[in-house]
Amino acid sequence: DNKTLIAWTDLTANFWMGCQKISDGCRNCYALDLTKNRMGIDVWGNAPRQPVKNVYSKIRGEARRAAPGVMGAGSPHLVFVGSLMDWAEDHPDAERLRPVIWETVRAYPDLHFQILTKRADRIAKLLPADWGNGYPNVWLGTSIEDMRVAWRADALREIPARVRFISYEPALGPLNDMALGGLHWILYGGESGSKFRAEDKQWARDM
Numbered sequence: 001d002n003k004t005l006i007a008w009t010d011l012t013a014n015f016w017m018g019c020q021k022i023s024d025g026c027r028n029c030y031a032l033d034l035t036k037n038r039m040g041i042d043v044w045g046n047a048p049r050q051p052v053k054n055v056y057s058k059i060r061g062e063a064r065r066a067a068p069g070v071m072g073a074g075s076p077h078l079v080f081v082g083s084l085m086d087w088a089e090d091h092p093d094a095e096r097l098r099p100v101i102w103e104t105v106r107a108y109p110d111l112h113f114q115i116l117t118k119r120a121d122r123i124a125k126l127l128p129a130d131w132g133n134g135y136p137n138v139w140l141g142t143s144i145e146d147m148r149v150a151w152r153a154d155a156l157r158e159i160p161a162r163v164r165f166i167s168y169e170p171a172l173g174p175l176n177d178m179a180l181g182g183l184h185w186i187l188y189g190g191e192s193g194s195k196f197r198a199e200d201k202q203w204a205r206d207m
Contacts, residue, residue, distance in 0.1 A: 002061035006080060008187055009114060011062045014082035015104075016097050017050045018043025019089055022118055025145030025170055028195045031084045049085070049093035059108060066110040076112040088117040088126050102128045109137050116141040116167055123159050132160070139163035139185070146173030157182040168207070171199040176206050 004012045019034050021027070021044075037043045043050050059079065064070065066077035081087055087094070087101055105113050117123065120142040134140070140161040142152040145168070156164050163184045168175060170191030180186075186207060190199035 004080070004083075005081065009078040009080040010090060011054050011058060011077070011079045012083040013059055013079050013113075014052045014084045014094060015050060015055055015087070015101055016043075016082075017041065018047065018091075018093075019083045019084075019086045020045050020091070023145065023149050024103075024172060025118070025143060025149070028170075028191060028193050028197070030192050033193060035084060046091075049097070051097060052084075052137065056104070059104060063108045063111055069111075077110065078114055079111050080114045080116065081172070082116075086117050086119060087115060088119040088122045089134065090119075090122070099128075105135060105138055112137050112139060114139045114141060114165070116143060118143045118149075118152070120155035123155065134159075134161040137164055139165055141165040141167055141185075143167040143169065144175065144178070145170055147175060147177055148173075150175060150178040153178055153183065168204075170197070171203055172197060174200075174203045174206060 004010070006012060019031065021029065029040065032044055035043055041050060062077055062079060074118050081101060087098060115138055123140065138161065139160055140156065141164070142156045144150055144152050144166055153166060164182060165185035165187065166183055167187045168187040169187060171188060172191070189203045
């Protein structure tokens, strides 16, 4: 069973685990809490990243469910990359493993990959050479917690993509002044965990 607790996707696919904090939205990172405090794996900061061995079997399973003629086929099967990593981070292990993401995306055209990063300024130079106007099965996204990092939307807007989306998570302040042109989808959510910072539902209503 590949079901995920993330409401806006069908499957989470992490090609590796680990990342480095870069903004205030990272302060109480749920992924760090899960891997370091619960799983006992230190893959954060400058530490080596840990490849995830079962990611390919999970993706193959989702592809079988998405195949024509199978119950559930016909609507996009969504694969979120990744809940415990940032595909665009500047780290030698990410550099080594990143090409495998694009190979996998090309291998499974019936799946729609939701590829998310906080490092929107790095997206353009990390896309594959044959990106063109965007792979038809890739949704590109960036995380924006408040207006301090709203520039990420501007960087994303410059990238040709079939779908551009914003993860307004964890919402730490209003985004009233952020332009929405060129964006197709916005997710909203507050911070989780015992140290969560309160959010205001009016921020979502205003969006």
